[in-house]
Amino acid sequence: MNMNTRNKEKALVVFSGGQDSTTCLLWALKRYKEVIAVSFDYGQRHKAELDCAKEITEKLGVEWHVLDMSLLNQLAPNSLTRAEIVVDENAPEEGTPNSVVDGRNMLFLTFAAVFAKQRGITDLITGVSQSDFSGYPDCRDVFIKSLNATLNLAMDTTFCIETPLMWIDKADTWKLARDLDGLELVRDMTLTCYNGVKGDGCGRCPSCKLRKQGYEEFLARYR
């Protein structure tokens, strides 16, 4: 299939069931006639992530696919995919937190692009953000742009990777969800907690702390 023209009517959202990708899904639903959501099953600690993704896509009436990425475990055993490793309570000040799988985001987006092309989709939506950059090089804007060019060359296709959250912080991500009429949905149905607790989460892990802090800033800034 040659797709040298962008198809602006359809989009594929890389969807984890977390705050960021759910906000991106709401964003896409306002902009495209047809949206599909794709999640990755990579033996993550918490299958609850995929349960949330299922619930949210059902509620929103979005076609949802799960791609098996279990082979990530061949490459980089680590704390997000292996339950026996303890997650840092706080991310280290230098370098990347121990939950990173090098190149994971690149693999996910590349798989998503292959899948999208099969479906005649050129627009790929991902919730990465340089603003809450916590040491993951593959969340940076420069990486996404380079990947977009590489994907286009690899598959002779005009992909457009859209990153609605790239330059906004957590507070503004909450505001975006509200502007998209999805504040309650994002607050109550998404999972970001490292310990697998939906909504407000465990309250102790770094992810819950960031989420809570962002929500409070959102309330303070925009109430």
Added chain:
Amino acid sequence: MNMNTRNKEKALVVFSGGQDSTTCLLWALKRYKEVIAVSFDYGQRHKAELDCAKEITEKLGVEWHVLDMSLLNQLAPNSLTRAEIVVDENAPEEGTPNSVVDGRNMLFLTFAAVFAKQRGITDLITGVSQSDFSGYPDCRDVFIKSLNATLNLAMDTTFCIETPLMWIDKADTWKLARDLDGLELVRDMTLTCYNGVKGDGCGRCPSCKLRKQGYEEFLARYR
């Protein structure tokens, strides 16, 4: 692991057990202190490919790994991975042959890069060639260079993708094998035939025809 410096002592060869990647493996063995070979198991038609890869690495005393890429089948059912589909006897004049999985080479190289980084390896060797470009966009030099940049950004690492065959044709690939003292090994132990026949192959499929033609040109040009 931060690897912002190229490690010139070790290399990873993306290795299928075919003529091209075996020649690259011989090339790498002359240049690096330590070489590892990585093959991909993606449910290819002919497990014979992996058998050849095993035999060759054993003969050469090279550490060999097989990565499971069976999930490729989730993405793009096609003639190289699904036995029930008939392979074109001749590649179509336009576009790509029906054996292509879009983006396959990009996925293989990205997985190889993740694996390499785990091992402290920055040099990746692949046998892609723009000279025998048969419609696969992810064999072009511009793609490889773009991918190299993207991998470096994704993983904050100084990867160097080496492509010894990029600008040489099949005849010169045979010459390179001879210059590396590996002509017999490549001729007798490698598999390129679409029908899974080692060495000279079935003689009928497009891959065998190209291989034979290249060998005859090599003999004519350099005998």
